[in-house]
Amino acid sequence: MTTDNQHPDPTLDELTAQAAAAAAASVPQSLEAKLAETETRLAEMSDAYLRAKAEAENIRRRGEEDVSKARKFAVEGFAEAMLPVMDSLSAAIARPDASVEQVLEGVHATLRQLSAALERNKVLEINPATGTKFDPHQHQAISMVPADQDANTVVTVLQKGFSISDRVLRPALVTVSAPK
Template sequence: MQDPKNNSAVCDAAASDQESIPVVTLNDQRLIAQLAKAEVLLAETSEALLRARADAENTRRRSQDDLTKAKKFAIESFAEAMVPVKDSLEMALMLDWPSFEALREGVEITLKQLNSAFERHGLLEITPVRGEKIDPEKHQAVALIPTNDQESNTVVSVLQKGYMLADRLLRPAIVTAAQASPH
């Protein structure tokens, strides 16, 4: 016969074995399924992030290459327009001009080519006229000329034309300005 104390020990041992075996409930199965879905989503998101970073880096690199090329070839069109002007000037130096008038005509034709190239590329002259108000954005007055017949701070004479490229000042027009004499 069995000792009742022994029987109790066997039951206790069986009970402790059951406690160590994890019991999975329905709620636990749902959590495990949600965790699996979250892990899949995390993997997909991580992959998408890596692709987005690679795309951004490729875009940055392409933009940098485009910028480098744009800087390198920015004046290509203008240079192409200048070549015929240079050709005309070189031809003029190689020819024996029969007269001053022929030389003048050649220079005028070359100047027309140059003006046409400037115009095509947005290089505009700043040519102030006598009496025009001085514009500090476009003119540089290098001398004041006392005068009774002109308003102060107006152009008396143009020493050198100025130039603008689109809306940017390349060189101001160099002028002398009127200074009204005290009466």
């Protein structure tokens, strides 16, 4: 028995309605929470994107500056190596009363300085020995001459060649033996 003051036990329909009302009330809250969370993540990602974009732009700009400086000052080390050679030549000109032997000695000393400066900067001579097989990558044949050597071998070197870092700056000018 129930009296007016007592609540009857809820029926299945009432329980379902209460559960549906609770779910409906929680859905907007969870959607609002998800929306707020998504907006927060979007703001964080936008900030991270802008920072990454700015960093990439700074790296690109610094890279361009480095390349520009490298081009501008690429010969600085080589020029520094050439200055003593220039000084030696200037000193030789400053002595007009020098004897032929003194001038020749100065020229040899200057040539040694120049060779050392070139070598320090990886500029190497290509000076093939007589009898060396002709290499079209390092030699330029000026003429073919009859010789007692095998065909296509270097007979004489007319002018030394030079390379830098395995790249030929100037091939050696040579005469080669003609086929018999």
